Amino acid sequence: MTTEKKKLAPRDQGAPDYKKNLHPLMVKNYGKWKYYDKIKPGVLKHVAESGDALYTVRAGSPRTLSVDKVRAICDIADKYCQGHLRFTSRANVEFLLAREQDIEPLIKEVRERLGFPIGGTGHSVTNIVHTQGWMHCNLPGTDAVGAVKALMDELYEEFTNERMPARVKISASCCSINCGGQADIAINLQHHHPPTINHGNMQICELPKVVAICPVAAIRPAKVEAKDSLEVVEEKCMYCGACHGQCPSMEIRDPNTDTLSIWVGGKSANTRSGPSFMKLAAWGLPNNPPRWPEVGAAVKKLLTVYKGSAKQYERIGEWIERIGWARFFELTGFEFTKYHIDTFKHARTTFNTSAQVR
Amino acid sequence: MSEQEKKSKTPLLDELEKGKWPSFVSDLKQLSKKKPSVGQLLDQMEQSYETRVNYWTGTVLNLDGYGGGVIARYSDLGKKLPEVAQFHTIRVIPPSGWHYATDTLRELCDISEKYSAGILQLHGMTGDILMLGSDNKTTFEAGEELMEKGWDIGGSGGALRTLACCVGPARCETSCYDTLETTKRLTDNFISFLHRPELPYKFKFKLSGCPNDCANSIQRSDMPIIGTWRDEIQINKEEVKKFIAEHGEDYVVDNVITRCPTKCITLKKGEMAVDNPNCVRCMQCINVMHKALAPGKDKGVTILLGGKRTLKIGDTMGSVLVPFMKLETEEDMEKLFGLVERIWEFWGENGLEHERVGEFIERVGLATFLDGVGLEPNPQMIKHPRTNPYIKFEEYTAPKMAGEPKGAPNVTDKENEPKESAS
Numbered sequence: 001m002t003t004e005k006k007k008l009a010p011r012d013q014g015a016p017d018y019k020k021n022l023h024p025l026m027v028k029n030y031g032k033w034k035y036y037d038k039i040k041p042g043v044l045k046h047v048a049e050s051g052d053a054l055y056t057v058r059a060g061s062p063r064t065l066s067v068d069k070v071r072a073i074c075d076i077a078d079k080y081c082q083g084h085l086r087f088t089s090r091a092n093v094e095f096l097l098a099r100e101q102d103i104e105p106l107i108k109e110v111r112e113r114l115g116f117p118i119g120g121t122g123h124s125v126t127n128i129v130h131t132q133g134w135m136h137c138n139l140p141g142t143d144a145v146g147a148v149k150a151l152m153d154e155l156y157e158e159f160t161n162e163r164m165p166a167r168v169k170i171s172a173s174c175c176s177i178n179c180g181g182q183a184d185i186a187i188n189l190q191h192h193h194p195p196t197i198n199h200g201n202m203q204i205c206e207l208p209k210v211v212a213i214c215p216v217a218a219i220r221p222a223k224v225e226a227k228d229s230l231e232v233v234e235e236k237c238m239y240c241g242a243c244h245g246q247c248p249s250m251e252i253r254d255p256n257t258d259t260l261s262i263w264v265g266g267k268s269a270n271t272r273s274g275p276s277f278m279k280l281a282a283w284g285l286p287n288n289p290p291r292w293p294e295v296g297a298a299v300k301k302l303l304t305v306y307k308g309s310a311k312q313y314e315r316i317g318e319w320i321e322r323i324g325w326a327r328f329f330e331l332t333g334f335e336f337t338k339y340h341i342d343t344f345k346h347a348r349t350t351f352n353t354s355a356q357v358r
Numbered sequence: 359m360s361e362q363e364k365k366s367k368t369p370l371l372d373e374l375e376k377g378k379w380p381s382f383v384s385d386l387k388q389l390s391k392k393k394p395s396v397g398q399l400l401d402q403m404e405q406s407y408e409t410r411v412n413y414w415t416g417t418v419l420n421l422d423g424y425g426g427g428v429i430a431r432y433s434d435l436g437k438k439l440p441e442v443a444q445f446h447t448i449r450v451i452p453p454s455g456w457h458y459a460t461d462t463l464r465e466l467c468d469i470s471e472k473y474s475a476g477i478l479q480l481h482g483m484t485g486d487i488l489m490l491g492s493d494n495k496t497t498f499e500a501g502e503e504l505m506e507k508g509w510d511i512g513g514s515g516g517a518l519r520t521l522a523c524c525v526g527p528a529r530c531e532t533s534c535y536d537t538l539e540t541t542k543r544l545t546d547n548f549i550s551f552l553h554r555p556e557l558p559y560k561f562k563f564k565l566s567g568c569p570n571d572c573a574n575s576i577q578r579s580d581m582p583i584i585g586t587w588r589d590e591i592q593i594n595k596e597e598v599k600k601f602i603a604e605h606g607e608d609y610v611v612d613n614v615i616t617r618c619p620t621k622c623i624t625l626k627k628g629e630m631a632v633d634n635p636n637c638v639r640c641m642q643c644i645n646v647m648h649k650a651l652a653p654g655k656d657k658g659v660t661i662l663l664g665g666k667r668t669l670k671i672g673d674t675m676g677s678v679l680v681p682f683m684k685l686e687t688e689e690d691m692e693k694l695f696g697l698v699e700r701i702w703e704f705w706g707e708n709g710l711e712h713e714r715v716g717e718f719i720e721r722v723g724l725a726t727f728l729d730g731v732g733l734e735p736n737p738q739m740i741k742h743p744r745t746n747p748y749i750k751f752e753e754y755t756a757p758k759m760a761g762e763p764k765g766a767p768n769v770t771d772k773e774n775e776p777k778e779s780a781s
Contacts, residue, residue: 153377
């Protein structure tokens, strides 16, 4: 064995210097932007107090990128963008241009070389944020990576056009922890029964922590075949999977019974009605790889109805608030069931405590 | 069916090569020609697509001196697919606002290709650069080279997580504070908390330059920091006239006047006026008429606390903790650091393991929390006062958890009170 001391690189360096990564026009006009104009879907023009204009071309990416694809993105940015670009929180690539005449040649090259569509600005359906799924997560019941690719194929024209009443943000999550987050429309995995406990493999888990993490106190210690294990009070369990994250031997997933659900009306912006959480619209859609056609059909149906019924600047949640949930279910054809009625904490605050009935 | 299609090892994934949206499958297939592990990654995914069963087991792997930042994955199919038996992700802190020079990105590409599978995800849900596919040995080598070149590793577990912010003043006219600089300063100041799990559970900051909240901070972070202003919306009368001439008065009524949540905008004879004390800074009118209207000049931030996704108690949004503070000078930045320290101290002392700060506030009550960090109650923190009579008057039952009364952190100094408007 070698006694040579391993040389470690410096630690705790912090965030990289963003300044050297900014486009030169951003450095020059930092904090001095005056307004922006929309040139067309996916293309913005930002004008600074100095009179400078910076053009942004937004392209949809699949988020998961080979290094060669990233290098191709860099080649294009070197050619047209003085070597600078940025990514949005929804995995869109933004090419930044100083010259208006470079816009069309850049778009042509982005389409031909990368195959990325241009769009995702304004009142469009923008790129879907999603979780790792079967590509790299330890907890997923489905594959958001693939489901999102299939869904964006269906919604391609809504990405490249701005013809929705307001912006539409979609997220997809692979288990009930819902890392995909709040959105106008969310596709989430739903478990349908309490966890199956692998009593033979409980030594890998810290049992008190598993008991403590259950939000409804449904887990308690038990001896199974003289070994320390756990049991689940099934009437209390709400299939959230918190225990599964803590202990892999509490298997919450079931390839035969897990389904997908669709949630609507989440919004983060403080505009108009303020931020809101999404609500259950439909459950029980099959977890159907490789293309999850039922999800695509349901989302398209929902968007068609929204487009036809909402007023301009009404996000999906605001539109439903105006027309009422009864009408929402009528228009979309989604079936309203007892499972749509909240049974968790504060459920009563979601009931209609008035005679205001349409 | 052609010969080639018959031979495909991944008939289900091949279905995801169809359609107009760019296909990660096609890209990864191409990559697999020089990276065998990528081919086996696709093989494993194909099996998941067949069985709807996941084959990754998660565990912990840490770089020397660090307590997080590597998401270690072992394949349950490792015997059949040895190239992905160990297939870890390294989280890397990106430049604020995800701005890149191509040199920066190429450096990441080279490190990724040299030590791992050559797959980058730009970016993970928290905002990290994700570098997929290193094994137990190359993870360390990649980590060392990243740090050698000035990068640092992202957060995971019960620690501060990598920060995220909007595009900020780099390109946005409504950004009310420097989100990019604040992101960097917070990261650098608290970098040890990001690398070593010392908190009850994860803690996320997200920074948005204005109430449009493009960083989704209210729902996705424990401490949303949102730009705002406390004086008057700036109105450019000429541009208002132009806008009305171009779009018509009805358009302005439908999309601006009636969409204002507090009905504080009037339009009389082509003159637009805002009842500023009743404006809640929602941004709608500015978004629609972005040449004619702009945020005020006396800018700062609103700080909220307690947002998180659904696990355990259900979703929570951040709620107002500091209605307004300036965030311009070094001194302001120190005040922000001081506030964060106070929150971590109180939550760190009294929070349960795996309890986010929003869950902690839910359990102990906002009033106790305010006592614990020394902030004065303020009606801006609530939608309305309580509707039930069950008040625990402190004269008899002072909340023990909050300890002795504390001096207010200086984020609430009198100097921060709004100036009288000069009307």
